Amino acid sequence: MNASTPNRVAAVAAERLTKVYGSGNTEVVAMNDVSLQVQRGEVVALLGPSGAGKSTLLTALGLVNPPTRGRIAIGGQPVLDGDQPLTDLRAFRRQHLGFVFQKANLIPFLTAVENVQVALEINEVTPRQARRRALELLDYLGVAERAGNLPEALSGGQQQRVAVARALANDPSLILADEPTAALDSHRGRQVMELFCRVAHERGAAVIVVTHDHRALDVFDRTFEMEDGRLRPGHSA
Amino acid sequence: MNLALRDIRHNRARFALTTLGIGLLLMIVMGMGGIYRGLIAEATLLVDRIGADLWLVQASTRGPFAEISRVAGNLEDRARAVPGVASARRFVSHTVQREHRGRPLRIVVQGLSWPEDRGDWLPLIAGRPLRQAHYEMVADRSLGLALGEQVRLGKDVYRVVGLTQGMVGSGGDGLGFFSVADAQAIQFDEPPEATRLERAARFDRVVANDLGRVQPLLADRSAGTSANIPAFGQPLVSAVMVTVKPGANPAAVADTFRRWPDVTVYSTAAQKDLLLSGMVDKARRQLGLFRVLLVIISTIIMALIIYTLTLDKLHDLAMLKLMGARNRVLAGLILQQSLLIGALGYALAWWLGQYAFPRFPRLVVIQTPDLIALAGIVLGISVLASLLGIWKAMRVEPNKVLAT
Known part of the structure; x- marks a missing residue:
């Protein structure tokens, strides 16, 4: 299934992605001939039942679980051809990608501001600049007053906001979110989804969100549904 | 930002106990060397003074x-x-x-x-x-x-x-x-x-x-x-x-x-x-063997502790990898912790020795060249102890974050 939006340089362009686990009798096709283009500033939802291949697609786009076949280009730059990297994937992740998960996955021994700061420092930003930028991001996301707190002292919603701030730290062209509202109540879940929209529209990042939550689909620019490893367009918001 | 220090700040009690244990072991290693020097001093004291x-x-x-x-x-x-x-x-x-x-x-x-x-x-x-x-x-x-x-x-x-x-x-x-x-x-x-x-x-x-x-x-x-x-x-x-x-x-x-x-x-x-x-040689060899064994035990304990600390952090290390952290950042985190445990353990050993050694029944003579040699050994075992943890950290896959 091809769900592309041509004419502009896509934030991410995946072409005929296939992921096969095992071989012979144990072969499982987790993702089958999936193509997808998402523009900067666009927020896209990936829906589908468990085991449909949503996370497989997300990890392939996140360059942590290469597809068996297919090509991925991010910001117009080809980065994967099948399972062959065309660039230093770790460095590319550092500079161009942001991740948000169901759990915030904050580093427990770092404060909120340090969790954001570390993402900048591993991208060679000086500590002072990183600190300033991290505080700006926390302020942007409304959790600046908790900057000095360890994750254990933050609520689930606050932790998720810090995780979003961390994902935004290096001004990525693509943010990948895997069920980011699953651990939140509907109100906070919607707040996070709206946050993604705001980030995408104000900062020009493309956001792909894997979600089961159908109550906040109205915030997405486009939705896709995955079933049995295949991708098809969902209803438009 | 120093990740090693941040992690230690978060695990103060465990780190303090580990350092105390290593410090006491190193104090015994230091003391063994001092007892050997003391044996020599005591054995030759009268001959020298008379x-x-x-x-x-x-x-x-x-x-x-x-x-x-x-x-x-x-x-x-x-x-x-x-x-x-x-x-x-x-x-x-x-x-x-x-x-x-x-x-x-x-x-x-x-x-x-x-x-x-x-x-x-x-x-x-x-x-x-x-x-x-x-x-x-x-x-x-x-x-x-x-x-x-x-x-x-x-x-x-x-x-x-x-x-x-x-x-x-x-x-x-x-x-x-x-x-x-x-x-x-x-x-x-x-x-x-x-x-x-x-x-x-x-x-x-x-x-x-x-x-x-x-x-x-x-x-x-x-x-x-x-x-x-x-x-x-x-x-x-x-x-x-x-x-x-x-x-x-x-x-x-x-x-x-x-x-x-x-x-x-x-x-x-x-x-x-x-x-x-004659008299001192066997004691020297015996004490030397004890020192070697204690250094090996210290290395194993340090390695196990560093490895355990690394296992506790695997998810965080995977997250850092997912964010694109270089291997040297992860290796540095583990190595710095190991070196810090070694250095603080050594300092603690020296400090405790100042109070403990004079109370030993036999003369304990701590000489500067022995202290320098032990510092070198501690540096070596700290690096050695970190290798297992570093190896584990290098093997962790970033998609481990997605599995939880």
Whole structure:
């Protein structure tokens, strides 16, 4: 299934992605001939039942679980051809990608501001600049007053906001979110989804969100549904 | 931002306990080295302090420290007659253990060749050297005796007139300095009944042969004190110490003594070699082996702790990898923690040692070169201990984050 939006340089362009686990009798096709283009500033939802291949697609786009076949280009730059990297994937992740998960996955021994700061420092930003930028991001996301707190002292919603701030730290062209509202109540879940929209529209990042939550689909620019490893367009918001 | 310090800040208690454990282990390693140095110092202390150039001991023996040596007391006079000899002193040394104030008191009894040697060379911290030929002693502080205290040894009571510090024998027992005559009296003390029995036996032996029968006066004399029998020599001494005249060649003087068939001569350096190669060598090897084992144990404990700390952080390390952190960032985090544990453990070992080592029953000598060597070893084991953790961190996959 091809769900592309041509004419502009896509934030991410995946072409005929296939992921096969095992071989012979144990072969499982987790993702089958999936193509997808998402523009900067666009927020896209990936829906589908468990085991449909949503996370497989997300990890392939996140360059942590290469597809068996297919090509991925991010910001117009080809980065994967099948399972062959065309660039230093770790460095590319550092500079161009942001991740948000169901759990915030904050580093427990770092404060909120340090969790954001570390993402900048591993991208060679000086500590002072990183600190300033991290505080700006926390302020942007409304959790600046908790900057000095360890994750254990933050609520689930606050932790998720810090995780979003961390994902935004290096001004990525693509943010990948895997069920980011699953651990939140509907109100906070919607707040996070709206946050993604705001980030995408104000900062020009493309956001792909894997979600089961159908109550906040109205915030997405486009939705896709995955079933049995295949991708098809969902209803438009 | 230093991730290693941030992690430690979050795990203060575990880190502190780990450092304490490593510190105590390193203190034992440090102490073992110090005990070895102390053994050497104690073994050679007397030889160094006594200031003799040559030692005359019983022929074919390695006495008086490494084994028993017995020479006649008048060897002192023969030695004085040798050209180039400035002075010769009798040397008596033996260990006694007596009950004093309800506790065992072990003294290495050291005879000073009164009146030439009154112990003026002793490092006194209180009191004075000997001033009379009998019933005075200079005691080392480690014996626990106070100035003016009286100690019964054999039939006589000796008053402590001076105190030294750090004067102990190769076995770690404190030295007590007496005149040679007193030292021999302590050594050869026997109960009155034994003396009476010996005199009676002596009388029986004399009257049982012709000499006693034709000279009754001789038989009477034999039943008296041994001092009144000219045929009996002076009590034996352990060795005679010789000091060579300034300008005289000690080797030439030693050559003269070597021609005497009843003695063996050692220079001070040779005497120290005998001590170190004999008595101290096995202790050195034993302590060395213990040190190696403790270093290995420290390395294993550090490695296991660092590995466990790494396992606890695997999810966070995977997250850092997912965010694009370089391997050196992750390796640096683990290595820095290992080095910090090693460095703080080392500092703690040194600090604790300052308080603990002086309370050890044996002398502990911590030397700067040993401290530097141990610092190098700690650096090495810290790096080694981190390798297992680093290996584990390098293997963690970033998509481990997605699995939880």
